[in-house]
Amino acid sequence: MQFSEQIAQYLLSGFCTGSIYALIGFGFAIIYNSTSIINFAQGEFVMLGGMLSFFFQTTLKLPLAVAIILAIIVATASGALFERLAIRPLKNATPLSLVIITIGGSILIRGLTMLIWGKDTHSLPSFSGTEPISLAGATILPQHLWIFGITLLTITANKVFFNYTITGKAMRACASNRKAASLVGIDVKRMVLFSFVISSAMGSMAGIIIAPLTMTAYDVGIMLGLKGFCAAIIGGMSSGFGTVLGGLLLGILESLGAGLISSGYKDAIAFIILLLILFVRPQGLFKKADTERV
Amino acid sequence: MLRFEGITQVFGGLTALDNISFTVKKGEITGVIGPNGAGKTTLFNIVSGIYNQTAGSVFLGDRNVSGFPPEKLAALGMVRTFQNIELFGQMSVVENVMVGLHTRSTSGIFSCAFKLPGHLKEERAIRERAMHWLDFTGITDLSQADASSLPFGKGRLLEIARAMALEPRIILMDEPAAGLNSRETVELAALIRKIRETGVTVVLVEHDMELVMDVCDSILVLNLGRKLAEGTPRAIQENPAVIAAYLGEG
């Protein structure tokens, strides 16, 4: 392959994984913005999406579309359950307690998944076949198109939801100022539940659309979650284009790094970027610095 | 004692303070007053090293301390208390005050871990000094209680005891009367005078006019980020611009 073709390929796969990171990052941002909690368990909902789809499709022999929808529903229900059982009772906990609880939750979900479905990796069939398409020297699979399409759709749906619907605006109000929101009659508890519901839905969807390409297993949640978090941090925890750009940037850098430098250290690239951003510009690349009122 | 020149603070698009200059005289009790949003707490935060001002300088004695972080100011003898008292909740009352004595000793990690000789004596001395300051503010009987269990008024006194333990040259109090009932406020006024008697300069930000007029030797009035007036309590009470700012025009 010519060099430019290689680069094109790297960019393509970078865009692809970047979209996934963006979707996962959105999940982090949405929950963070309405609760100031970083949901360490986010990656597990991504994992559940893929694993549950596999279970419904392969083991229960349901048609793919049905399996996917069921998987998203179950994953979303788990997210809501998690919020109810583990998050809601701890309204006034210290940041450390919240971190520990969400980590505990992620370990629990991972452990249960491992017990039920074992440690093997599984794959999901591609949504519309594997006939490659050639574009600018890069080979695109139909699944890539699904990924781009669904990501774009989800992001647009998000924009519409948060900017043009009452519930969406109510959630943004909670994110901005919880007390004030409750004083104007917004049910903050419900908004928090919604944020978990939306995040786990998006997360599980991300896990499903990537599963045909990268396989799924009980422990894929950890890395995906962390990288999604990284995308959210780059984007400044915004529920908008910041996170999308963050995800794409991360995906492309990771892909180029893996291709041009070394693939073993691929994961390390994401974390080095994370650390650099946290050290140098924790508010993200796309936001202006906030000042805090003491 | 304390002088600030041309202090300006801009947050984003908002000018919180505009060119404030003032001198606090040594050994006096100075009050900083002004309607809400005047910038009093911002000024305090700048002077006590928590914010960095956009422009202007702060002088402690003859020394330019602009931009010094709080721990450096503590070493130079400046301490402050907080509007929403910032106690060390998980520690006992006496331990809180013992932290106030942090700058009085220099044992670092190494000597504390290895308990080099003299350490035990030092600990005992620190504890005794702490008890002295609890005595000073009248809460000796609460010394072993958890700081988080204190009622608000006692918590205030603890914060003051802790600040005095530093043996400061100047103490800045941010709304010390906030949340106190009238009896507690009278006791606070007596305590502030007692502090002045030890030779410490006091600066207060306050909303309680009675307390301010009663206790202060000199007052600075801020309004909307600008210096409105300065002078003795009498002069301030009779200043038409001050009256207008508080009561509104017309």
Next chain:
Amino acid sequence: MKREIVKFLIFASLVMVSPLFFKGGYLLNVLVFVGIHTMLAVGLNLLLGFAGQISLGQAAFFGLGAYISGILTTAHSVNPWLAMALAALTVGILAFFIGFPILKLKGHYLAMATLGLGIIAYIVFNEAVELTGGPSGLSGIPNLSLGSIVFDSDIKNYYLIWSFTLITILLSLNLAHSRIGRALRAIHDSEVAATVMGVNARLLKVQIFALSAFISTIAGSLYAHTMTFVSPASFGFNFSIELVTMVIIGGLGSIYGSFLGAAILTLLPEVLRAFQDYDIIVYGLILILITMFMPSGLIRGVPSAFMFLLSKIKRARIADA
């Protein structure tokens, strides 16, 4: 003060005398690990419990100690004691410098940053195959020896490890009950107020971070020479979480609590031997339950739960009478 000294002497004596009651080799072997884990947990507690700084990457320092000692003593035949000292000093200094940017972060961001550090270290352990042996690990690490005594059996390793651990506990207790201990707890409760009182919070946090790393590195070296074999699997994210769990179970800010937490979490898998794969779920559950119902850890939680039950019983008795 005297009470503390007596408590420690009793504890130390129990530790020193215990092996005589455990004639079996296996339990002794487990107790060696309790020693290593206690050392790690105490070191982490200083950072997490006292200073209140969340660190999810402690396994990285443990691993660095193990690998640096392992590599220096196998590939370069360096004297094991010298290698241990070098490892601890190098990692301690590194941690000191990395500490400055990392500890500017707070709460979740700090947690993520330390997590990231831990994962980077883990990846390096796995990928730098020429240096570390990669996933298959590094073997042939020599035992430590002192004069004519070679530490090659469980009983000898027990005394070796626990000597280091007891020293760590003693020094940490001293620190806890000192001006520095108070300063750390002050930072935890209100960093702003601590700085106003003259505590150089920025520097102190970094110093404790470096100290914690130093202790963990030594534990790592000891681990390497005891096991004579190390592999990346022992130094991953899971172990970092295990360590945090130990500190939390025992009680943040309680040195003896860290021993309790370490003991429980080291012995638990042995007890659950039959349920090998369940241990991951048990950790998750323990973390959630303890954080929800006994956030101050077992060391304080159990006595208060006991007191609570007693008072309930008393009240019931009075009602019946």
